[in-house]
Amino acid sequence: MKYFEYNLGSIFQSLDMSYSNGLTDANDTDLTVFQRYFFAQAKEKLNVDAVYFLRDAEGIPKIPMIYFSAMDSYNSERIAELHRMAWNMGEAPLLFIVLPDELLVYNNYTPPAPRKEDGSYNNDAGMFARIKKVSDLEEQRQQLLQFHRSQIETGEFWKQNQTRFNIDTRVDVTLMANLRAIRKLLLKSIEKRDVEKQIDDQLRCEIVHGLLGRSILIKYLEERTDSTGKTVFPNDFFGKFLHGAKKYTDVLADKQSTYTLFAELEERFNGDMFPLIENEKDVITQSDLTELQQFLLGTSELASQQMVIWPLYSFNAIPIQLISSIYELFFHLAETDPDKEKGTYYTPYHLVSMLMDEVLPWDGPYTPQKILDPACGSGIFLVEAYRRLVAKWIFTNQPESIGPNDLINIMKACIFGVDSNKEAIRIASFSLSLAMCDFLEPRTIWDSLQFPRLLHYNLFHNDFFDRDCEFEQRDYDIVIGNPPWESRLSPAAKKYIKNDKLKVSDEQIAQAFTWRAGDICPKGVICFLLPSKGFLFNRSVKAQQFRTAFFEKYDVSVIINFSAFRWVLFEHAAGPAVGVIYRVSNLDKSDTIFYCTPKPLYTIEDKRRFLIEPTNICRIPRELIYDDLIWRIAMWGGPRDMDLVHTLQASGTPLRKLLDENDMVYAEGYKKGNKKKTCDAFLGMPMLNAKTFSPGKHFPDALPKMTERKFECTVDTKRQIFQSPHLIIKQSHKGSRFLADVLSFDAVFNHSFLGVHGDERLLKYFCSIISSKVFVYYQIMTNRKWLVERDESEVGDIIDTPFPMPTTAAVDEAVNLFDRVIVGNGDLSIIDQFAYRQYKLLPYEISLIDDAIDYVYDYYSKKGNSSALSQPDNALLQKYSVSLQEVMQNTLGNHYSFSCCIYHGDAPLIIAVLDLSPTSNPKFSLNRNSEEMDVLLHKLDRQLLEDRSGSVFVKRNVRVYNKDSIYIVKPNQSRYWNFSAACRDADEIYADVIRAWRGENE
Template sequence: MGELLNGIFECLDINSSTGLATEDSLQGMTSFQRLFYTQVHEKIGIDAVYFLRDENGIAKIPLIYFSAIQKYDAKQVAELHRLSWNLGEAPLLFVVTPDEILIYNNYETPQVVENGNLDPNAGIIETLNLTNGLASQRLALKKYHRSLLESGEYWRQSMTRFDVQSRVDSTLMSNLRIMRRTLINQISKRCDTSKETITGVVHALLNRSIFIKYLEERKDSNGETVFPQDFYCNFMKSAKQYTDVLNSKEATYNLFRTLKEKFNGDTLQVSEIEAEIITQDDLNELRTFILGDSELESKQLTLWPLYSFDIIPIQLISSIYELFFHLSEEDDEKGTYYTPLHLVNLVMDEVYPWEGEYKDTSFFDPSCGSGVFLVEAYRRLVCRWMSQNDVHTINCDQLNLLLKNSIFGVDINEEAIRVASFSLSLAMCDFLDPRSIWDKLSFPRLLDNNLISSDFFDEDKSFNNRRYDVIIGNPPWQSNITGKTKEYLKKANSVIGDKQIAQAFSIKCSELCKQNGIICLLMPSKGLLFNRSDKSRAYRANLFSDNNVLAIINLSVYRKFLFDHASGPAAAIIYTPKKEDINQPIVYCTPKPIYTIEDIRKFSIDPTDICRIPRDIIDDDRIWKIAMWGAPRDLELIGKMQSTFAPMASFIEENHMTTAEGFKRGNRKHQCCDFKGLPMVEAKSFKPYYVSSDELPRVDFDDFECIVKNAREIFVAPHLIIKQSHKNGTFLSEVLDYDAVFNHSLLGIHGNINKLKYLSVIIGSKVFSYYHILTNRKWLVERDELEAGDIWQTPIPSPNEAEINEACEIFDELVISPTKNGKAEQFVRHMYRLREYESYQIDDVIDYVYDYFKNKQRSVSFERPNPNAYKLYYDSLSEVLTNTFGASTGLTGDLYFGDAPLSVLVLNIGQQNDRGLNFAKSDDRLNEILMSLDGAVVDNQKMIFIRRNLRIYQPNRIFIIKPSQRKYWTYSAACRDADEIFEDISRAWR
């Protein structure tokens, strides 16, 4: 079987250097690989795991499990799929027999057939017959080739196959949510106890049940379990499992007390109120749920019998607990709020990666919740200790010592602190064999020592007396500060914007961190990067001046993939109190989803998503938004527009115009009959440029909150009405020659009709949209609308009389044919004095950046380029390089493209001819070149399909390797690449 597996690995082009972990490669594995492989090998029977590597070549994300069995056995194969599904990591499972390869989808829920057995066909993707040998299936295996997995092309081609809703984390959370609600409602009907108390009792009961199931199901390779033989008989005669004991309340709570005494610690306590209000009916409900005998609200049998809590990752269980603290009655039916594990890993990798020297390190989470960051820190700390001491096992005493000396946290929620302690206890168990857990393990008492229930800003608590090496966490995001927070800010003479308590956390964390320590916090990106109130600007200025900010990871574009119920998009900021290397630029990274199943497991970071912000421009509010979606040339163009043309507010003032938002009905406390019978323009049926009075409804109400007393002229003709939200990336406005009213979602300008028409032509242009995509703090961050202040700050060219007349003619044509806007675009670009290359920049932002944001996976950005796109890229790149280095450079190009996920442009230097670009469409030749280049990158680490967008320099040639997607072969991409090539060559010449 080993020979057959090796043959499959060869077909897929995977080996130990490209992320494959097998028993033979243990010594060369990373700490994470070794820990993960050992666990899946022992718990599931997996023979090999293929990991996706990151941009540095480090194996990070499990993609495929391989298990070789001597012959096909339906029960064994179905069980392999069930256990792989429980692990919730690698999406693919290859079960290999001498006669066939069965390929499974590990995100698809296992199924039970009528006879009670698992269905071996559940989750099956395909079966490859090996009757004629492995060579006969090479073509079929090609779709799982390393190049397609590393480049992400496999996931794009299989977009509909993998459903996140059937993954173990989604189903388990859904089941627990329903069981939670069932028990809370059942108890509430008979008890006068507060809902908060009942909820806490139910959470404790469910948590304890998960822990017992974990202990019950933990087995070693010899089948030994945690509990001694006949353990449950101590509580109920003939009881063999936890569900048997649940038939008696007395037996159940005797079991709870025994476990509490056995394991000590502070996580298994049963409160008096729980023992009082839980009845046998509640335990019966819990029992039927665990056994799968009850029907859920969806009318499907519970999946609990399919779960194996010894397989489900401890971090996932900790994250599930976090769900409980954020779940309100309204949220019960919806998604979940918890810190996703790949986000935890992303930020932990920045401050404490798996690989590294072990030394005493203290970790602190200022808002630890269920302890998901602390659990991950503890796992990495233990693995570093084991690696440093060259051991593969660790004893209970050492685990306790590392935990007590290194892991600290605080949370205002006492229940959360208990669960954090519980989560850390489970993490300890995962490093021990089952018998050691029972015979030797005693959990440390963490409450009031390492883990403290307190307001983070309570200066009297003991956690303030320490200084920590690593501070990491996800503080609250509310715009609501506590009394203790106010006291702290006043005493510290610190300012925060918009009452963002997370900003207050970031200030105090600097005080609690050692001078050579590091801090990483997840924060709302709006307040951290984009809000422009005076206090927000002051907070940012102080943060950058008082600390050494190393990096900011702007996760705004991933908003919908992270926190279903978050109030806004997120960013991670990494900084240290020690002011060293303050001249070094700040690394600013904005990952962008690729809209495949990968987005729930990893952050896609392209080289173009990373830039280095010089310290001398960090006070420029524009930089964070422009660098999020644009390039250095966009910063230049925006700067040119702002420095050359005055804002619209000045144009309005100079021309004695009146502006305001429309009326607001709101609380409807004010009576006003002035508008009765007037035409009313509505945002939902807004028509661009002009709408006749006959097409509008009339005002038939007289109750308002705001009636625009001081700027009533906005309702008087002639007036320009602007819709603050866009339609397909274009902002709409209309100029009316009759009186009409509108509500506060529309803006009004009263003034000279010809100048209003001029403004309308500007507002409807791509230039206007381009400017706001790259400068507006909300659009393409959170909301799809502009605020009045943003519109008034738009740079507007000052027209002469001839230009006003031309604008009026264009406007009148647009009234008749609103979609025929070519002349209008040309006019606006002339007014802004745009050069041809600047027009290309604007078109690229609208055609690719906006289209990507709007259409997501259906965006033209992901389409394959046609020859014209490749040629535009080459011509633009050549022109910039020739202008930079001189005509004597002599550039020609060879473009290799085909069905592969990457295309290759070879720039030939020093060839004095007019050949230009030569196209070579050949799959075989392209693959030959890619494989050759793959071995030439980074010491033969074969990284080309991971890094994807890269360049390789040879004496007379430059290889440009990029994904075969249109967004990589645009004019703007060519300019960026040309600028970077110039920098690379200049650096080499120094």
């Protein structure tokens, strides 16, 4: 064995990484399609010796985490170059360089540094750790403990090192920022010269995008090298166009030479890769090309000298899917106001990958499949589909290398896209052609490849709702994409909906896409990313009609609700998203729908993957899918919450009905809006402010007076809401409460408030219920927008909330409580107790309410700083144990008794061990011995791996059944060890026992 192989082996042993748990190297023969594909790429581009992959819950290696490279001596230049290339390739966030006497760990989110003035390399850039190697294996293991497999798989490493990994310096983010800057400059330069406004905004964008897209492609071709150092272009290629030119940036010094180069490449490669935009050569000036040249050389003055890192990019290593995202960025950026171009507009790759896994997984033999994206944009879904198909073809056929003809045949036979935007189609063609290049040796690209013409053959500039189009003349196996989210139907879509008598709410064109996809994919599978508001949560009549018709026509197998990731996925998200996988229904629909609601960890992992816990998964019985509340309740709660919501509904009457029956007037306040309406009636009246609204502390003389005269809406028919006595309900929350007050004086307020005018005593009763935890809980579990899309409730959700019937005694008590607690600034728990009595809630139901507010609401509002993510204390663990034992005893009968020992320390996981107890009294104990816990965790991990059930560290949330013991392993976070978690665990253990019993007795 070579010395460096021994060196690597000892590191792998210390990290507990092996072929069976995600490690991959050249000697591993049992690889998945993705492992084989990715390792080949990493070997070619970085020359690494091994890659460690994070596995999913099923044990399939999915996400590259660590690159390993062994060197027999310290070489500053080689180490710096390896880190530069690893940063460019992105993917794995860590690079381990193993030397004979030390281990260097680099952070691949940190960019490399330019060379020093003396030409030497700065190897400190990206350095994460420098660890001296020792011969003692246990001592070595202790030194590497923070990188141990268990720390990586559980996510504890990322939690502990959150501040050391900066997303903003990752290759994709910096590259996008750089391209935004040069795009903005070129657009403004052209606009400034166009004094007569002869070039419209769209053409100007197309020209700039064409020039930049072409330049990225040329840089990619120029920097692609093989093992001998040969590039795509022959020697002295650029000198043909400009004397002495050695590279593309040299040619940019002369406009005529530049466009001669473009023309030759267009002729050479055929296809749609290099076509010039109309009037481009007349519009682009030498100054534009000079600015582009300086940008590519890193000498531009743009964006506070940010461009100095441009020479550090290597298009030989940058992933092809990132380049596709660049083109998607061009497509989505605002066309008319470059100053407003901020935020993330491209579809994150891990979102594309997750959806593609549902319909075209990496593994499995290659079979030709026709795949259509009906709103293809830049082609990011099509590029990912093509990569997978080619990788499967290579895996199936095992050739020495794949040739241009095979790549073209796969493309022509399998990949199809439609878009109503002409530029989108052109950009998609760019992206797909680049994807083809990624599988070829550089010189093969030049000597043998002619890109296929995709426009009009595979990519179609059409409205998806047009009839008798070329793209309709095929039977598709997969339709996948992200349709537009606009509430505006195209003329063709309107005609289609009308002629086919289809249901669509709020003119949501994405809903129209779901119907049309079923028409052209009658035997295949469809996967769309849709707005979750319209698909799941909107309860308007038309939205309900759409859902009913959709579920009746289609066999929906999977719904992935990404709503909780709204601000994580997109900085300027238009709305929360949902992934839907369905087929045209046959006679036998599946009994349940797999409903998944992933939640962010609020660590850097959220930018790379969706961690799906068992608590984020449920199977919705088909008979429940027409219940509009099921999707919301299953997002934040469980079956017991569903029961409690139904209990609240059964024990109360919608507030709307109570208001109507008591002749009360209710409406939102005025709206300034466009200020087209004049109203003097409000002048001089006390005015409430949403930011300073504080129940019990409003006095007319202390409030500011209305001075505005111009409004959009003045509530003409319901002005009584501004007259006393009136209940004022703030529609947004504060802390963990909704705020309400009853005023005995006239006052005005805007549409952030709901006002109710009526009997003062009843208003105080309603105010008391609204101020309670019960009201908050009901909103958490049922509200259409709060905790999904907005931080405020809508009027409909407030007045649809069930309220207990206001008896005389209840109203008397509420009036007293209002004066004592709300006006008197007393303890709100007294209000809570009043509400619990009115709803006749049982102790366990009150505990469910407490948990929803203390953990679900707190998690949503405080995110990574939530107490839900903190370690549980002893009291919480004991309450969990007692609750678990009580629920199980109630379920299984008094003749069963359990003792519970909880292993708890600083480790990322906690273990609860349930043993059948010979005594009738449940016992609880707490074990804080870290060594014993570590031994037990690894014992369970080995057992699961041997059973091919995945890793305990990856799954993080598992139950293992032995003869008389049940092991419950969950993350070391409070949200997994509260009362609600105990109920869920007990219910699921009971279900497991019943399933096992039925299996033994069938």
